[in-house]
């Protein structure tokens with residue numbers, strides 16, 4: 335069901351606090367949750383941790399530093415044990431999808447509320463989706479228990495995002511919007527957020543490339559990322575997210591870069607099957623065609639454009655195509671293993687989508 339006369343839309347019960355300096359509101363947000371001793375889960379950013387310890391004192395029961403991409407089961411178990419030992423009554427996750435993902439793994443078991451402070455554009459903070467990896471297998475699921483109760487977006491925290499992560503992370507967020515526009519559960523409300531998300535992310539990030547210190551552009555891009563996270567959290571995704579999941583999880587490639595490289599090629603594959611979505615994407619990017627517009631944006635952001643550049647082995651393309659087609663998923667254009675092998679080869683070479 336996907337027109338303006340009849341549709342379903344489900345909003346998620348969380349609170350967003352947005353703005354430069356909003357990290358300073360952390361104490362009052364902890365008050366709202368009734369938290370006295372939280373476990374802080376954070377990527378290794380010493381200056382930030384020192385600052386928070388000074389500001390929050392005893393309200394931080396402990397700091398857990400070991401977040402790793404895709405939440406390995408052993409790390410989740412360690413964090414869960416630490417939360418129990420220090421009798422945490424809340425979880426504060428500061429970082430990208432990895433730190434927030436780890437907090438979700440703890441919340442899944444304990445039910446503790448999460449305050450998320452995202453420092454990338456990945457979008458996990460706005461979703462009830464969790465993932466835990468045991469061996470080479472990543473198990474994922476949806477549970478409202480893991481949806482952060484409060485999300486504090488402070489664009490100044492994205493200031494030191496490394497160049498290698500910045501553009502790729504933004505393209506990761508744009509991918510949520512692109513697939514949200516043609517997802518099975520797409521609806522006029524989520525589509526409004528998706529189109530606006532692409533526009534804000536693209537405009538904001540182009541501005542950041544011109545002037546990395548400009549906080550207005552930083553705010554614009556992070557607002558786009560917030561919208562993208564909402565889209566990811568409320569409508570299902572399609573082929574692009576499936577392929578990214580397979581390449582990231584089974585071939586140990588960097589999550590955001592995989593999204594950035596695949597996106598123009600998946601858009602090209604789906605172009606004729608989702609013309610309305612493509613028109614909205616092209617319009618938001620100010621481009622003639624969506625696939626080329628996405629590719630050009632990746633080039634502007636200096637993101638790698640070839641799987642070959644990020645450590646994928648050509649010999650693994652067959653296996654990747656096999657894994658991606660092992661189970662059925664929704665996509666506006668049906669596909670088989672040969673289609674996916676061809677798509678992956680174009681992404682491996684980094685050819686512009688034609």
Ligand SMILES: NC(=O)c1ccc[n+]([C@@H]2O[C@H](COP(=O)([O-])OP(=O)(O)OC[C@H]3O[C@@H](n4cnc5c(N)ncnc54)[C@H](O)[C@@H]3O)[C@@H](O)[C@H]2O)c1
Nearest residue numbers: 377403404430431432453454456458461463492494495589
């Ligand atoms: N569950 C969901 O809804 C969801 C959504 C999106 C992504 N994810 C997951 O998130 C993970 C990827 O997250 P990511 O792309 O945000 O990367 P990440 O969290 O793995 O961060 C990458 C690296 O950058 C560092 N970093 C993060 N922000 C920084 C900043 N502002 N300045 C300096 N360094 C910074 C981190 O400490 C880390 O070393 C994957 O495991 C993915 O599956 C989950």
